[in-house]
Amino acid sequence: MCAHHNIQQTTDNWKEVEEFAKKALPGQIIEFIEECKKEANPESKLIKILQLVQEHYGFLGKTQMDAVAQLLQVPMAKVSGVATFYHFFRLVPRGKYLIRVCLGTACYVKGAERVVDKLKEELGIQFGETTKDGLFSLEGTRCLGCCGLAPVVEINEEIFGQVTPDKIPAILEQYSEKETEAQ
Ligand code: FES
Secondary structure: OOOOOHHOOOHHHHHHHHHHOOOHHHHHHHHHHHHHHHOOOHHHHHHHHHHHHHHHHHOOHHHHHHHHHHHHOHHHHHHHHHHHHOOOOOOOOOEEEEEEEOOHHHHHOHHHHHHHHHHHHHHHHOOOOOOOOEEEEEEEEOOOOOHOOOOOEEEEEEHHHHHHHHHEEEEEEEEHHHHHHOO
């Protein structure tokens, strides 16, 4: 018997491959992959497939990438190679709170850079990363349209204006505390 983690890419255990993939991916993506396989060069559809997976889950997990590799019958190394090469693919789930720091001109002039440095220091992450506890992700963004409040930081839907580095710990604490209360 073939264990799930040891599925070989051969047609004689196709049922098992399919079964494994069905648990990992939604039906419409499996159907799309089936369509791609009928084409002359299915690999050329890899980016499109991974985009669909990311749209569905918000990121590309190992299990999902594995299922894509199995169904499309391309090596996992190829799938993860594509996933890591393109910056628009996210390999870790987005944090519960998305912190977006405005990098527009008005905010920049008023010291957004120092705010960014403080956020990176407090959270221990860079742009595009998520804290280990899954709470915060950090990103830069274009003008948020409230330049009068510069420098501006947005956390999920909430806007913080005239942010200075020394205000950062208290702002972050509001969110960490919400979590502790919710537990
Ligand atoms: S430049 Fe930051 S809100 Fe406009």
